[in-house]
Amino acid sequence: MVKLRINNKFYELDLKGNETLLEILRDHLGFTGTKTACDDAECGACSVLIDGVQMLSCLILACDMEGKEITTIEGLSEGEKLHPIQEAFLEKGAVQCGFCIPGMVLSSKSLLNKNPNPSRQEIKEALDGNICRCAGYQKIFEAVELAVEKIKKNKK
Amino acid sequence: MDREFLNPVGKSVPRIDGVGLVTGQSKYAFDMKFPNMLVGKMLRSPHPHARIISIDTSKAEKLPGVKAIVTHQDTFNIKFGSNEFFFPHTVDQLPLESEKVRYIGDEIGAVAAIDEDTANQALKLIDVKYEILPAVFDPVEAMKPTSPQIHSHVRNNIALILPVNFGNSDRALKESDYVREDIFNSQSAVHACMEVHNCIGQWETFSNKITLWVSHQAPFKIREAMAKCLKMDLNDIRVIKTPTGGGFGGKLEMLPMDFAACLLSKKSGGLPVKICYSREEEFYCSRRKHPMQYKLKSGVKKDGTIMALTGEVIADGGAYCSYGPTVMAAAVMRIFMVYNIKNLRITGYRVYTNTPISGAIRGFGGVQSGFAIESHMDLLARGIGMDPVEFRLKNITGPNMVTTNKMILTSNGLKECIEKATIAAKWNEKYDKQKNIYRGIGIGIAADVMGSKMYKSHESAGAIVKIEEDCSIYLFTGAADTGQGSNTVLSQIAAQELGVNFKRIKCKSADTEITPFDTGSFASRVTFISGNAALLAARDAKKQILEVVAKEYSLNADDIDIVAEEVRNKKNNSFILSFEKAVELCYSFSYGRQVIGRGSYNPKTTPVDFRTGEGNVSGSYSFEAQIAEVQVDVDTGIVKIIKIWDAHDVGKAINPSSVESQIEGALTMGLGYTFFEDLIFKDGKLVNGNFSGYKVPRSTDIPETETILVETNDPNGPFGAKGMGEAALLPTAAAIANAIHDAVGIRLKDLPFTPDKVLKALKEKQNKN
Numbered sequence: 001m002v003k004l005r006i007n008n009k010f011y012e013l014d015l016k017g018n019e020t021l022l023e024i025l026r027d028h029l030g031f032t033g034t035k036t037a038c039d040d041a042e043c044g045a046c047s048v049l050i051d052g053v054q055m056l057s058c059l060i061l062a063c064d065m066e067g068k069e070i071t072t073i074e075g076l077s078e079g080e081k082l083h084p085i086q087e088a089f090l091e092k093g094a095v096q097c098g099f100c101i102p103g104m105v106l107s108s109k110s111l112l113n114k115n116p117n118p119s120r121q122e123i124k125e126a127l128d129g130n131i132c133r134c135a136g137y138q139k140i141f142e143a144v145e146l147a148v149e150k151i152k153k154n155k156k
Numbered sequence: 157m158d159r160e161f162l163n164p165v166g167k168s169v170p171r172i173d174g175v176g177l178v179t180g181q182s183k184y185a186f187d188m189k190f191p192n193m194l195v196g197k198m199l200r201s202p203h204p205h206a207r208i209i210s211i212d213t214s215k216a217e218k219l220p221g222v223k224a225i226v227t228h229q230d231t232f233n234i235k236f237g238s239n240e241f242f243f244p245h246t247v248d249q250l251p252l253e254s255e256k257v258r259y260i261g262d263e264i265g266a267v268a269a270i271d272e273d274t275a276n277q278a279l280k281l282i283d284v285k286y287e288i289l290p291a292v293f294d295p296v297e298a299m300k301p302t303s304p305q306i307h308s309h310v311r312n313n314i315a316l317i318l319p320v321n322f323g324n325s326d327r328a329l330k331e332s333d334y335v336r337e338d339i340f341n342s343q344s345a346v347h348a349c350m351e352v353h354n355c356i357g358q359w360e361t362f363s364n365k366i367t368l369w370v371s372h373q374a375p376f377k378i379r380e381a382m383a384k385c386l387k388m389d390l391n392d393i394r395v396i397k398t399p400t401g402g403g404f405g406g407k408l409e410m411l412p413m414d415f416a417a418c419l420l421s422k423k424s425g426g427l428p429v430k431i432c433y434s435r436e437e438e439f440y441c442s443r444r445k446h447p448m449q450y451k452l453k454s455g456v457k458k459d460g461t462i463m464a465l466t467g468e469v470i471a472d473g474g475a476y477c478s479y480g481p482t483v484m485a486a487a488v489m490r491i492f493m494v495y496n497i498k499n500l501r502i503t504g505y506r507v508y509t510n511t512p513i514s515g516a517i518r519g520f521g522g523v524q525s526g527f528a529i530e531s532h533m534d535l536l537a538r539g540i541g542m543d544p545v546e547f548r549l550k551n552i553t554g555p556n557m558v559t560t561n562k563m564i565l566t567s568n569g570l571k572e573c574i575e576k577a578t579i580a581a582k583w584n585e586k587y588d589k590q591k592n593i594y595r596g597i598g599i600g601i602a603a604d605v606m607g608s609k610m611y612k613s614h615e616s617a618g619a620i621v622k623i624e625e626d627c628s629i630y631l632f633t634g635a636a637d638t639g640q641g642s643n644t645v646l647s648q649i650a651a652q653e654l655g656v657n658f659k660r661i662k663c664k665s666a667d668t669e670i671t672p673f674d675t676g677s678f679a680s681r682v683t684f685i686s687g688n689a690a691l692l693a694a695r696d697a698k699k700q701i702l703e704v705v706a707k708e709y710s711l712n713a714d715d716i717d718i719v720a721e722e723v724r725n726k727k728n729n730s731f732i733l734s735f736e737k738a739v740e741l742c743y744s745f746s747y748g749r750q751v752i753g754r755g756s757y758n759p760k761t762t763p764v765d766f767r768t769g770e771g772n773v774s775g776s777y778s779f780e781a782q783i784a785e786v787q788v789d790v791d792t793g794i795v796k797i798i799k800i801w802d803a804h805d806v807g808k809a810i811n812p813s814s815v816e817s818q819i820e821g822a823l824t825m826g827l828g829y830t831f832f833e834d835l836i837f838k839d840g841k842l843v844n845g846n847f848s849g850y851k852v853p854r855s856t857d858i859p860e861t862e863t864i865l866v867e868t869n870d871p872n873g874p875f876g877a878k879g880m881g882e883a884a885l886l887p888t889a890a891a892i893a894n895a896i897h898d899a900v901g902i903r904l905k906d907l908p909f910t911p912d913k914v915l916k917a918l919k920e921k922q923n924k925n
Binding site (some may be wrong): 066073099105125127135 | 168170171173174175176177178179180181182183184187188190345348349350351352399400402404434435436472636639640729811813814816817819820821822823824825841847848852853855856858859
């Protein structure tokens, strides 16, 4: 039995050992907010946070995650209250089809965890692993910048 | 209710479905699971061209866990296509091929099993005997009589010839002061939607009805093709479009997988069957961009007047026609919307090859045409020593004019777009003045349709507005939101017309059993056509409320209106009652009147004569100008974009943020196509079927851009709006090619502009000097 902590809840799972975290999240536990859009770790859609740091869940074995704190998009908002990054993505119109958005939001969160005041170039570099095919990224950059402001304001 | 959502047209209200998208709660077909759901997989040809001798499924059927296998023997062998109305001879694909396979990936069967591993194992156990035939991969080669013939109904593999001929081009060329010939080549590309093609089919065996949940742009079109191929009635098939992770033209028609999922479900006794493409399948078994060669010869007068434009376009169509006719029409006819040219003779050839199917992809043939024509125009201007902006201003179309081929242009902000973009970019300070620092500036212009009536005899959209007792409002629209935000924009239009708060609207869209008919999300048609339907439905609902109020207060219904949730007398602006009280009145003891408004809109157009190219394809046209400033590194061949300015005539921006996002997204695809997106085949086999081999633009590739919205208030558009989802990638490649020319004096005529092509051109230029 492997005990995984996902979005502050514990899940006891009987694993074979070769399951990726992506498979466990989507197929076994129903966290379908975690997407996938490629077969070879190129798209970033399956991004999750492991102890606050963005990682690709398609590259991680679920059984290795015991003792870690896993955050998926479902765990970012507090009840009905959206996280400031989510609010910013909505307000800036950064969302089109939305398929890349969970990964984008979590990669943004990972960036802001270690760098609360990133430059535009730092935002671009942090999101380079997440493909968006619809929106052309501009509004996503603006959304991350707005999120920075929102988080600062919330802290005051 | 928040007052900022009153009068929503012109406001950047957040997406109506936004919370579900940012929280991961929206369920795409990709995320959906049903009890006892089976996994379906397609059986594909490993050969580019072969005759099917036999298909033996007996071994696979015996594999434990396999629930159903289908081949052409389970079908009626009825072909489907996308331009059936105007081009019946291009209906050329079977849902599961029976006699021949024509590209690597061609579908000949499908398997449903309890899990993916079993399904994949079963595919390997199916024994298909082929007689391998010689194949042809190059369209010019394919046009030779000695080449392998891919389809028996056409000669020399020419699936379609589209001629456009007006005026006397030969005479006009003779009368020209300057004549030049150019050849431009563009490559293939793919949509690369983030959500791969996937669907769930379920056949109710007792009632003989089908439900298909699918990631799609045109559910009514799937229904039509499915009904035809299965010999069923339209109403026996329900297609539900789920939240869709991008489309861009790739999810515009029935694919064999949609058909197979339903048939497998039938054969397995009614179990739901899900088929989900791998990313590799997405690259070669979806649809792709037609590579095109433009051979152009044109003449101009010294004063810049374009005398004639002539040439031919050869397009690699791949194995079947798909949306090829529409793509070719755009490839040869788009020029009329942009330039006022009296003598024009251009012929488009769409040619079959043994490669994956070319079809619709954002811009149809406009992207290839935009690159060729706008590069050619630049060279013509340079040839007579004229500024390319001045050259374009002299030759462009204008508002309220009928083009040479009888298109009716109502609003047309092309001139304003060019002027605003050139001012913002400081064109006059930069053009031809930055050569010493290898910087240059270039322009490209474009126009776009709002629907084209190319697939059915009509291009209609319907809408229903239902107002409930509690004043909640449902907008039912057949339009498919594939991520572009049409549910939001159509709700804004309905709320504005009804005079209510946007937050009241709930939008139910694209379910063939529940919502009115809509041809789909393509050709930038939804805001304009489906928007007009939503507007009319809202107007009808409002009329019903006002009639009740008028009766109750002994007023004339024409004298009252609902504005910002209040019913007021238009004559003296006096307040009568609130919207909520008015609805309460409708549902009161005395009236008991349900409020259900209906709207149907079909744009006024004239059919195109495809022997000449004459006709008015669209109810309205949008325009744009794009300027790129680049810096070329002459040592590495790397072209850096300094900035791109994009001025777009959108009629009226219903949701400015959404409009900007469409432009930015299209422009980004244009950048990808200009610099690196390139689907590469070797002997018909795809070489780069993943995101490491096929690069798409990423965040670090995005240059600074400036979007300028030009509002020309179209007389036929809902609140003046026009469609605008595609135009911004049409001129990008040419604007960049023209800027590179300005920077370092080289002319790139073959897309994409890789550093080695830049270096090669620089070397050739050096050798010449």
